[in-house]
Amino acid sequence: MHKIDVGAKILQANEEIAQENKEIFKKHGVFTVNIMSAPGAGKTSVLEETIKRLKDEFAIAVIEGDLQTSVDSDRIKALGIPAYQITTGNVCHLDARMIHNALHDFKLDGFDILFIENVGNLVCPAEFYLGEDLRAMVYSVVEGAEKPKKYPLMFHEVEVVLLNKIDLLPYAGVEIDELKRNVLEVNPTAKIFPISCRTGDGLDEWINWFRNRVKRFKENVKS
Numbered sequence: 290m291h292k293i294d295v296g297a298k299i300l301q302a303n304e305e306i307a308q309e310n311k312e313i314f315k316k317h318g319v320f321t322v323n324i325m326s327a328p329g330a331g332k333t334s335v336l337e338e339t340i341k342r343l344k345d346e347f348a349i350a351v352i353e354g355d356l357q358t359s360v361d362s363d364r365i366k367a368l369g370i371p372a373y374q375i376t377t378g379n380v381c382h383l384d385a386r387m388i389h390n391a392l393h394d395f396k397l398d399g400f401d402i403l404f405i406e407n408v409g410n411l412v413c414p415a416e417f418y419l420g421e422d423l424r425a426m427v428y429s430v431v432e433g434a435e436k437p438k439k440y441p442l443m444f445h446e447v448e449v450v451l452l453n454k455i456d457l458l459p460y461a462g463v464e465i466d467e468l469k470r471n472v473l474e475v476n477p478t479a480k481i482f483p484i485s486c487r488t489g490d491g492l493d494e495w496i497n498w499f500r501n502r503v504k505r506f507k508e509n510v511k512s
């Protein structure tokens with residue numbers, strides 16, 4: 290009997306559409322960021338804080354992925370930023386096809402940055418490349434220092450790890466240095482930013498790094 294690896298086929302098909310998305314993003318000169326995390330780690334909060342600090346410098350758009358509801362896209366629209374909602378029903382991640390379909394309705398002309406907030410899930414989203422330029426994850430420090438080792442996939446697949454909710458460290462009993470060491474054990478080149486969306490701590494460092502990354506991309510697109 291001939292065995293077919295369905296998982297590999299799905300990922301291969303996804304990769305092909307992701308490459309098409311990448312071309313579309315490139316053609317529009319849009320820097321695209323895929324933001325992933327477990328539910329509630331602070332993806333939308335990071336987006337809100339990042340957008341507030343950069344919206345006068347860059348034209349920003351957002352695609353929101355959620356199982357149900359438009360709660361997050363409503364939060365983004367409240368900042369005066371266009372947001373397109375994808376509701377996945379019971380699918381635990383965004384895939385390249387969903388983004389491709391969204392781009393039929395949601396035009397990228399004139400935007401500098403497209404943020405894609407993925408469905409809250411610490412594992413599945415990392416398997417699906419969407420055609421993005423930057424993969425970032427948000428991790429809530431209160432969930433413990435050992436999680437990078439227990440759930441290594443997303444920590445391994447991203448370029449940036451935002452360690453959010455550091456204002457809660459005194460209550461959580463989590464050692465931030467141990468957490469950082471565990472992230473680096475899984476992904477030695479990860480760029481790590483400890484932040485708090487509540488107090489604003491660490492956000493300047495993240496914003497400066499991100500701004501430079503977008504500027505570098507824009508210069509390369511022009512040349």
Ligand SMILES: Nc1nc2c(ncn2[C@@H]2O[C@H](COP(=O)(O)OP(=O)(O)OP(=O)(O)O)[C@@H](O)[C@H]2O)c(=O)[nH]1
Binds near residue numbers: 330
């Ligand atoms: N104390 C504290 N709370 C935070 C911080 N960042 C976010 N929160 C809170 O954490 C909760 C979840 O934040 P969201 O930004 O909605 O998280 P999310 O990852 O977008 O959630 P989903 O999209 O539902 O997966 C909210 O109640 C936020 O106010 C932080 O730095 N410190």
Ligand SMILES: [Mg+2]
Binds near residue numbers: 332334
């Ligand atoms: Mg959210």
